[in-house]
Amino acid sequence: MDDLGFFRELFTGLNRGLLMSIMLIIPSALGGLVIGITAGALRAFGNAAVVRIGDGYAALFRGTPLVVQLFVLYFGLPNVGIYLSPYWAAVTAFVLCSGAYQSEYVRGALLSIKRNQYLGAQALGFTRLQTIFWVIIPQAMRRALPGCGNEIIYLIKYSSLAYIVTFMELTGEGKTIATEYFRFTEVFLVIGFYYLILVSVAKIILRKTEKALEVPGFGSA
Amino acid sequence: MSRSEPILKVENITKSFGTAHILKGVDLELPKGGIKILIGPSGGGKSTLLQCLNCLVTPDSGTIWFNGSVVDIQKSKELYAFRQQVGMIFQDFNLFDHLTALDNIIIALCKVKKKNKQQAKERAMVELEQVGLSDKGHLYPAELSGGQKQRVAIARALAMDPKVLLLDEPTSALDPELVGEVVAVIRSLAQKGMTMIMATHQISLIRNLADEILFMKDGLIAEQGTPRELLGAGVCTLSQGFCDKLNEITGEEI
Amino acid sequence: MFESLTVIKDALPYLLKGSFATGGIVLGAMLIGLTLGVLMACGMVYGRRWVRWVVGFYIWFFQGVPVLVLLFLFYFGLFNYLGFNFTAFTSVTIVLGMTTAAYQANIFRGAILSLPIGQFKAANALGMSNVQAIIHIVLPQVLRISIPAWSNEFSIILKDSALAFVIGAPEIMARTQFVASRTYQHLPLYITAGLIYFVLTWSGVKGLRALENKVRIPGYSHQGK
Numbered sequence A: 001m002d003d004l005g006f007f008r009e010l011f012t013g014l015n016r017g018l019l020m021s022i023m024l025i026i027p028s029a030l031g032g033l034v035i036g037i038t039a040g041a042l043r044a045f046g047n048a049a050v051v052r053i054g055d056g057y058a059a060l061f062r063g064t065p066l067v068v069q070l071f072v073l074y075f076g077l078p079n080v081g082i083y084l085s086p087y088w089a090a091v092t093a094f095v096l097c098s099g100a101y102q103s104e105y106v107r108g109a110l111l112s113i114k115r116n117q118y119l120g121a122q123a124l125g126f127t128r129l130q131t132i133f134w135v136i137i138p139q140a141m142r143r144a145l146p147g148c149g150n151e152i153i154y155l156i157k158y159s160s161l162a163y164i165v166t167f168m169e170l171t172g173e174g175k176t177i178a179t180e181y182f183r184f185t186e187v188f189l190v191i192g193f194y195y196l197i198l199v200s201v202a203k204i205i206l207r208k209t210e211k212a213l214e215v216p217g218f219g220s221a
Numbered sequence B: 001m002s003r004s005e006p007i008l009k010v011e012n013i014t015k016s017f018g019t020a021h022i023l024k025g026v027d028l029e030l031p032k033g034g035i036k037i038l039i040g041p042s043g044g045g046k047s048t049l050l051q052c053l054n055c056l057v058t059p060d061s062g063t064i065w066f067n068g069s070v071v072d073i074q075k076s077k078e079l080y081a082f083r084q085q086v087g088m089i090f091q092d093f094n095l096f097d098h099l100t101a102l103d104n105i106i107i108a109l110c111k112v113k114k115k116n117k118q119q120a121k122e123r124a125m126v127e128l129e130q131v132g133l134s135d136k137g138h139l140y141p142a143e144l145s146g147g148q149k150q151r152v153a154i155a156r157a158l159a160m161d162p163k164v165l166l167l168d169e170p171t172s173a174l175d176p177e178l179v180g181e182v183v184a185v186i187r188s189l190a191q192k193g194m195t196m197i198m199a200t201h202q203i204s205l206i207r208n209l210a211d212e213i214l215f216m217k218d219g220l221i222a223e224q225g226t227p228r229e230l231l232g233a234g235v236c237t238l239s240q241g242f243c244d245k246l247n248e249i250t251g252e253e254i
Numbered sequence C: 001m002f003e004s005l006t007v008i009k010d011a012l013p014y015l016l017k018g019s020f021a022t023g024g025i026v027l028g029a030m031l032i033g034l035t036l037g038v039l040m041a042c043g044m045v046y047g048r049r050w051v052r053w054v055v056g057f058y059i060w061f062f063q064g065v066p067v068l069v070l071l072f073l074f075y076f077g078l079f080n081y082l083g084f085n086f087t088a089f090t091s092v093t094i095v096l097g098m099t100t101a102a103y104q105a106n107i108f109r110g111a112i113l114s115l116p117i118g119q120f121k122a123a124n125a126l127g128m129s130n131v132q133a134i135i136h137i138v139l140p141q142v143l144r145i146s147i148p149a150w151s152n153e154f155s156i157i158l159k160d161s162a163l164a165f166v167i168g169a170p171e172i173m174a175r176t177q178f179v180a181s182r183t184y185q186h187l188p189l190y191i192t193a194g195l196i197y198f199v200l201t202w203s204g205v206k207g208l209r210a211l212e213n214k215v216r217i218p219g220y221s222h223q224g225k
């Protein structure tokens, strides 16, 4: 009757890990959005040099594996005297990587807004700032939302990589228990369902948000 | 029977989509070499009927005879063989967008009739020639005009040696100046004795080509007769009224 | 500084050899994904209710669980449990293949639905069976339309393949880690690995774009939209 002990330990561990995962995901998602919106706006509207730098940043982080970025930050930086804790290494990597992907969607959304929208606002006497706030952002936000939301879902799943730099989140806690009891199938199925729930909840929130912001005929064109 | 055995005959075809009864028991006989023309208001079920004839839309009930024997549409082999002998021309052409005009014709010859590539190609060239497009074989559908597309579609159907041709408004999607070239091809088919059933709003076709006009309304054949009976001077029929309306729109003379 | 350059110079051939393993994993996974993805897409569009249900569950599962967890689940768990004795390399290939299949299925499904239904009807009207219509008419168009999305999938799988080292498949990342653990030159080595992936990703994407142009057919830029 070792089963009871096993499951008790499993769920205690996983719940602890879940909390840690969430503590990774939320700041990373927010940070990623901030970076993504900033970089996306700069890439869409900046001068040539700024666009270059922004494009380079996005290409670099989208062109290399997240795990490599994580290793550079966690194992690499100590070579030059910078020591990050596993948590901060993970959050930094997630923010930078997710920001690069987010900037793609933000940039695309901003560029997709037609010139006549600017003209229309100007004709009404909007200032530049007013145009951006009341015309451009509300439209771009709706355009970018599906892509950005998808990126957050990826982030939820890739938060599991923090385990590789020894941060004990969901996957890490599970791996420890699985190794201890040598019961990989059950443990990883259960972990899988933890992530499925996280992802499904995120998807529901995302869909609700999209619904709430829906404007007839907008976005289909 | 004095007339020849009908090549295609259907009895009591019904079809509903959900609660909407689109066909409410249609009977039809098509003698060899005959040309029947379906007219009637939009939504009357003409397209649905035509597609039931070769079971692109599966009828809810009814029987189909082809060449004197019942087609068992439950047997897919028999159904596919039946469809090979019944050509179909669609309003919006339905050419395969990833294939050139020539390959559109070749593909069915190769894959369905199992001809070898060379034979298929020769046959396809002949059919393209017939519709006056022998120099357009290498073009993709996106590079053809509407009239050319429809002529390729006709060539594609004819290459299969169909015994019957079903045409669903073959000229409706065309710009007015392109209608003529397709009408000419259809006329020449009629002259060669092709058996056809066609839905159309093209007055010239209705008047000059039809052996019999079928007026469809609300899922039933409401009127049936020769052009003279239905459209002759002084008659007062549904068809007459309908064609008058078409005339007002197109300005075409009966 | 100088020391790290020497380390990189010495390690580079060894790291680059890992590209073969990485390439093998990616190629294998993409092929598995393509086959399974096409089958599942057809199942979703043309299949009976239970088929759609099974495919839907598969996609929900593989899109919702992190690759790392899937790797552990299959390599340490299910494959053993089912009596398969796969190497790390094979396991990674299969797991990544099954993951990308879930995404590819959705890509192909969208492409199938974007085709005008009339072409299927025309194929039927010419006497083609449904299977013939799918093979000769639907798929050639669907695969063309899907290349851009497919190229995206390729770059995701290439990057995910770097996770293979956690179960010890001898690809680029595993080799980098090995050299780093001996030389302690983590920073330059991981940057080098990053650059190798960077070059692989972007050349792959370029290559697929060239393929897209090569199989382009007039009118398709409109259709893809």
Ligand SMILES: Nc1ncnc2c1ncn2[C@@H]1O[C@H](COP(=O)(O)OP(=O)(O)OP(=O)(O)O)[C@@H](O)[C@H]1O
Pocket: B017, B022, B040, B041, B042, B043, B044, B045, B046, B047, B048, B049
């Ligand atoms: N697949 C379908 N599902 C549901 N309803 C359908 C379907 N196909 C046709 N209908 C309906 O059946 C009715 C008859 O359509 P059909 O296309 O046969 O008419 P039609 O006489 O050909 O009209 P038109 O002259 O406009 O081509 C229409 O009301 C249409 O909405």
Ligand SMILES: [Mg+2]
Pocket: B046, B047, B048, B168, B169
């Ligand atoms: Mg119709």
